[in-house]
Amino acid sequence: MYNNTGSVEGNITIRYVTTGCSQYDLVLLRSVLALYGTQGNATWDYHRTQDVDLVIIGSEIAPAQIETLLHTKIRLGQAVLIANNAVIASSRHQLFLCPSPPHARQLVERLKEIEDFIRQQRIHLAIPSRFERNEYLESNPIKLVQWPSPELLADDRDFWRFATMLSASPITLDDAATRFACPREKIREFLYELHRTGFAQPLAQEDMPPALPAKPENTKRSGLKGLFQRIRMSLGLQTDMTS
């Protein structure tokens, strides 16, 4: 099921449960899934339990109840599709939002995103514990999905710097470790934590965003590097960023 680049290929089964869905939501959802499920990407299986990959929250539920659900019933990192006009935020879950009543096209787009997300999750689920190596995570560029919560950053300056690098551009763990003087092991554990909590995810090399427009040529780049060093010196800041 897992190929050597770690991506989960072929047909996967996605288990989902619904809550607070109106008749209209359900009819639309079922027909979209019936159609979407025939594209050979994923099989969507309805389950009654909470032990599912995806929780779909419909329009017939109050915002406060959604918050409660997120806090009590829904696992960390679990995919949640919300077809409800409530303004909901959660940094602990992967939320996919859709206005209510949903349009079929929007729903298909969200489902595609959810499928991609769940494929990524399966790679991750192949790791029994965060102390076990995840080659894929360690060798691919990491993308920051959202700025990490203060609890994760824990006022540790190495964590802040690492997350800041990721926010600027997807880079690999090794790349980050060689760019500033910080024990690789320490950032590695932090990276696993970011990944586990859904704040960061590995990118396949081919998914790297195109290089920023108009990268300055080499002389200018080394000029900039020198400039940043001079700014650091003048401000009395740590100067061991050695890119």
Place this chain on the structure above:
Amino acid sequence: MIEHKILFTGTVGAGKTTAIQAVSEIPPVFTDVPSSDPENIGKEMTTVALDYGEISLGKAERLRLYGTPGQERFSFMWKILSQGALGLVILVDHSRPDPVQDLLLYLEHFKELIRETACVVVISKMSAERQTPDVKEFTHTMQRLGMVYPVIAADVRDKDQVLWILDLLLVQMETRQ
């Protein structure tokens, strides 16, 4: 003289003048005036043109720190000041009625500069009594716009905290070059 610049922006009273003063080598160029207050901004002094601070990087090179005037009626100056900037610090005054909305305004106004350079979002004046919206609400709002940048709660009256903000801004520039 070679000159580089970093920009500070944010609502009236968010702490732009204060942040620049904290790290500037020269006495700040005062462009603050008593706010005669047609917009009733509730503040004794306000910056009408721009704040200006400076850090010398050698004999013939310096880093200028510019603070944009906070009042939105000066927003025509924001684009002019953006040109050629190395990066942007957005200060969000947490004590205002809707700080998330304030942030959105600056993210929108400066989106090109942000995309091309670097950006740190600073939540100022967060008090122990009023913690909502919390930092996560800001980061989540940004994520929905596809924007992921450092968000830090800080007191910019403290020089060390301003230096740390500049450090993070530099980390981004260094990673991107």
